[in-house]
Amino acid sequence: MEILKRLELRNVKAYYRLLIKNMEVYVKAVDGVSLEIRKGEILGLVGESGCGKSTLARVMLMNINPPLFFKGGSVILYTRSGKSLELSKLHKKELKYKVWGTHISIIPQEAMSALMPTLKIKKIAYDVLHSHNPDITLEETTSILTKRLAELGLPGYVVDRYPFELSGGMAQRTVIAISTLLNPEILIVDEPTSALDVSTQKLVIKTLWSLAAKGIVDSMIFITHDISIVRQIANRIAVMYAGKIMEVAPTEDIIFKPLHPYTKGLIESIVSLEPEVRKRGLRYIPGQPPNLINPPQGCRFVNRCLFAMDICRNREPPLMEISNGRLAACWLYAKR
Amino acid sequence: MNGILLETKNLTKIFESGFLRKTIIKAVDNVNLVLKESEVVSLAGQSGSGKTTLAKMILRILEPTSGKIIYKGKNIWRDLKSLKDLKWYWRNVHIIFQNPFSNFNPFYKIDRALRQALELIGVDPDSSEGKRLVKEALEVVGLRPDETLGKYPHQLSGGQLQRIMIARAWIVRPKLLLADEPVSMLDVSTRGKILELFLKLREAQKTTILFITHDFGLAYAVSDRILIMYKGKIIEEGPPDEVLFNPKHEYTKQLIESVPTLYRKWRFEL
Numbered sequence: 033m034e035i036l037k038r039l040e041l042r043n044v045k046a047y048y049r050l051l052i053k054n055m056e057v058y059v060k061a062v063d064g065v066s067l068e069i070r071k072g073e074i075l076g077l078v079g080e081s082g083c084g085k086s087t088l089a090r091v092m093l094m095n096i097n098p099p100l101f102f103k104g105g106s107v108i109l110y111t112r113s114g115k116s117l118e119l120s121k122l123h124k125k126e127l128k129y130k131v132w133g134t135h136i137s138i139i140p141q142e143a144m145s146a147l148m149p150t151l152k153i154k155k156i157a158y159d160v161l162h163s164h165n166p167d168i169t170l171e172e173t174t175s176i177l178t179k180r181l182a183e184l185g186l187p188g189y190v191v192d193r194y195p196f197e198l199s200g201g202m203a204q205r206t207v208i209a210i211s212t213l214l215n216p217e218i219l220i221v222d223e224p225t226s227a228l229d230v231s232t233q234k235l236v237i238k239t240l241w242s243l244a245a246k247g248i249v250d251s252m253i254f255i256t257h258d259i260s261i262v263r264q265i266a267n268r269i270a271v272m273y274a275g276k277i278m279e280v281a282p283t284e285d286i287i288f289k290p291l292h293p294y295t296k297g298l299i300e301s302i303v304s305l306e307p308e309v310r311k312r313g314l315r316y317i318p319g320q321p322p323n324l325i326n327p328p329q330g331c332r333f334v335n336r337c338l339f340a341m342d343i344c345r346n347r348e349p350p351l352m353e354i355s356n357g358r359l360a361a362c363w364l365y366a367k368r
Numbered sequence: 369m370n371g372i373l374l375e376t377k378n379l380t381k382i383f384e385s386g387f388l389r390k391t392i393i394k395a396v397d398n399v400n401l402v403l404k405e406s407e408v409v410s411l412a413g414q415s416g417s418g419k420t421t422l423a424k425m426i427l428r429i430l431e432p433t434s435g436k437i438i439y440k441g442k443n444i445w446r447d448l449k450s451l452k453d454l455k456w457y458w459r460n461v462h463i464i465f466q467n468p469f470s471n472f473n474p475f476y477k478i479d480r481a482l483r484q485a486l487e488l489i490g491v492d493p494d495s496s497e498g499k500r501l502v503k504e505a506l507e508v509v510g511l512r513p514d515e516t517l518g519k520y521p522h523q524l525s526g527g528q529l530q531r532i533m534i535a536r537a538w539i540v541r542p543k544l545l546l547a548d549e550p551v552s553m554l555d556v557s558t559r560g561k562i563l564e565l566f567l568k569l570r571e572a573q574k575t576t577i578l579f580i581t582h583d584f585g586l587a588y589a590v591s592d593r594i595l596i597m598y599k600g601k602i603i604e605e606g607p608p609d610e611v612l613f614n615p616k617h618e619y620t621k622q623l624i625e626s627v628p629t630l631y632r633k634w635r636f637e638l
Contacts, residue, residue, distance in 0.1 A: 080555040229414040229582070230626040234634070241636050257556060260585075260628035265636075287630060301557045304630040305585040305612060314567075314589065316560030320525060 036071035037110050038217050038251040039092060039136070044105030044120075046091050049098065050325070059324045061087040063275040064105075066351060069218065074244050074252040076266035076283065078259050080298075082321065084275045085255050086141070089220050092253065093138055094119040094127055109135055112217055112250065133164060137211045137249075138220040142227065144203040147195035153177070154191040157210050164214060180209050183246060184239050201232030205239045212248055219249040223256055233261070241265045260304050263287060271295045274321050274332035277351055280359040291360045294333045331363070339364055370405040373543055373576050374426065374461075379435035381421050381600075395421040397600035398435070403544065406574040408567070410587035413597035414623070419580045422597070423546050426578075427463050428454070439544075459488055462542040466549035468529035472521040478532055479517050485539040505535035509565055527558040534565045541573050548580045563590055584627050588612050596620050 044065050047058035061084040069075050079085045087100065096102050107119040109131070119131065140146075147156060158173040178188050186205055195203060204224060212219055221240060225233040243249050244265070256262045262269065269286040271279045271294065279292040290296040297317040303309055319336035322328055328335065331344045343363050351361040381396040395418045403409060413419050424430035426437055428444050436443045439457065448457055465471050472481060482502050483493040491498045506513045509531040521529060530550060537545055547566065551559040567590060569575050581587055587594050587608065594611045596604040596619075603617045615621050628634075 080557060230584075230623060230628075231414075233628070234626040237628075237634075238636050242638065245636075245638055258628070259556075260630045263630065264628055264634045298557055299630070301560050302630050303559065303563070303583070303585040303589045305588050305624070305627045306629050306631055307613075308631055309585065310589055310608070314560040314564050316564070317557040318561070320527075320558075 037068050038071050039069040039110070039253075040106075040108045041065055041067045041088075041092065042106045042108070044088075044091050044107060045103035046087055046096065046100055047103050048087075048100050057325050058101075058103075060275050060327060061100075061324060062091055063324075063327070065091075065272075065275075065277050066105075067270060067277060067280070069251045069253060071250050072244075073267040074240075074254055074265050076259075076262035076269040077253055077255045077272060078257065078262060078269060078298075079272035080257055080321070082324075083272045084324075085272050086222055088272065089138060089140075089222055089253070089255055092218075092220060093132065093136060094122065095132075095138075109218070111135055129164075133160070133211075133216065134214050135216050136218040136220070137214075137216045139207060139211055139222065139224055141223045143207045143211075143224070144195075144200060144227075147203060147207065149195050151194070152191070153193055153195065153198075153206055153210075156195075157191075157213060160210055161213060176213060177209070180213060180248075181206075183248070184209055184242050186239075199232070201228055201235055204228065204232075204236050208236070208239055208243065212243060215248055217250045218253070219243065219251075220253045221255065224254075225256075225258075225261055237261065237264055259287070259299065259302060271298070274327060275324055276332055276361060277359075278333065278361050280351070282357060285358060291354060291358065291365060292333075292362050293337045293339050293364070297336075331361070370407065373403050373405045373407075374437065374439045375402045376400060376422075376426070376437050377435055379422070379425065379437060380433050381418075381425060381430070382433045394600045396425070396432075399600075399602055401595060401602060403576050403578060405543070405576055406570060407593065408570055408577045408579070408591050409593045409595065410579040410581055410591040411595045411597055412581055412584055412587045414582055417597040418600040419597050420548060423463070423548055423578070423580050426544075427461060427546060428457060455488070459540060460543045461546070462537050462540060462544070463546040463548060464530070464533045464537070464550050466552055468526040468533070468553065469521055471533050472529060474521050477518055477520055478524065478529070481532060481536055482539065485536045488540055501539050502535075505538040506532075508538050508568070509535045510561070511535070527554050527562065530554065530562050531565065534562070534569065537569060537575070538573070542575060544576045544578065545569070546578050546580065549582070550579070551586065552581070552583065559586075566590070584612060584624065596623075 046062040047060050050057050077085050094107055109117045109119055154174045157177045158170050161168050161173050174191055177191055181188055181190055190206055225236050244252050254262050254266055263283050266283050269283050270277055273294050279295045290299050300315040317336050322332055330346050331349050334340045334344045349361045349363045351359050354360050354365045376399055379396055379399045383393045383395055385391050411419050425432050448454055486493045486498045503513050506516055511531055551562050566577055570577055591608050594608050595602050598619050604611050604620050612624055
């Protein structure tokens, strides 16, 4: 069966510009990332703070504002109707009116705070739909929203509530419902559960899973630092470190058979509520991520890697296909 | 059998809010807990369960509405009166907060936190003994003194700052260390190191450590005993395997089922 793509990143670079002592320097937050997001998948994008995962989300949308600058590569979106849109060539205006919300949506961190406290939920949804379709009425919006809430297992009374009348978990799930009202092909969620208690966390995860399972969105990109959370619903996981993708593989492979030394260290550092973890004891990766203003010349993980070789210090490993469906950027797996 | 270090008896804290119609919140409701010497205990619960309020009362910075806290035979809210008594208490009971940056005053170099620790135990920071202690403590937590001393908090990472807090505890040698979500703001790959340092502190100095956390995985990995807090009450207590894998209370059961696991996958149905 042919794999249908929905979004493709080709060697994209996005840097933050800083002025230090009147000298212009660039923080290479996303530095040569290639990645494809397929139809029907939930892709987990995991990494630690400062690795560039939220910046990569901006690049996927091409929502780039100073001090962030797009420094090369291309972002291509493939629509359901078979068109391909090169987002990196479109103007802000075109993106705003023709792409965002209709083909690709994002739920940023702390999204609940985007709900205007003085407007009822239905009015907020109306504002969203109205900006894409000037003919829509409030009644039509209410009926669309009620239907969508029911599909996602949320109570219908939410439409008549003010945001502050909803609990954190309910507000987050309402945001998810509203931002996908136009059935975009792609949904990006950035740390959707970080401020929530575990029981509400599970409900939010289930809501996201239903969005994908019911085909409301074709593909989802789930950005998080918490692998235990994303592994519950992701089909594939991409591991990011210091502005680069280190490994991409099906979820179970990442967890049970990680290839890249960084992925391995990261998985083993997780302290989850499981007997395996207590038996294994506490693990960690020594050292710190490199400074992205002046990253190391070779592999960016080289200073923390237990398997570092000479080549790792001199030449940067490309993201290579190691076996069917598994990619890793590590010289350990290069065929010579 | 280790002796009792601290216990609380019917400890209660009620918050009142509102002017005409008063709302009463029982943040901590009749809590009896015992901490033994050299024990690692986790107080686990979801947000709003009252864990931090309980910790603040133990630290003697928030006065209880009723009940008492007894440390080494002294009722800390009744018997400690003079500044000297308080200093004695705070030398023995320390806290490390969640946000590593809030533990330090951003205007001062991190050396100050260590110098104050030395002053607390009556050692002159500029003496050779003081310098030796600082060097030793930093080495214990895996920091190189020449790379750490003389820096401001913003020049160090969260993990490094938390290590300095542990180094501080190493100097002061408190009997009880409260750790309020000490690793939740740190990267996953560095958490293990910090947790290991806490356990090292217990090993070397017989410190009692109370982890206050919402992270059940952490509680499971490091504790001798776990207390589960819910709506101001301690509803479950015991060894980690018993409390977390064979919970008695319905609330705990539901909670444990919602904790995401690494090696096991949830099943959802449409």
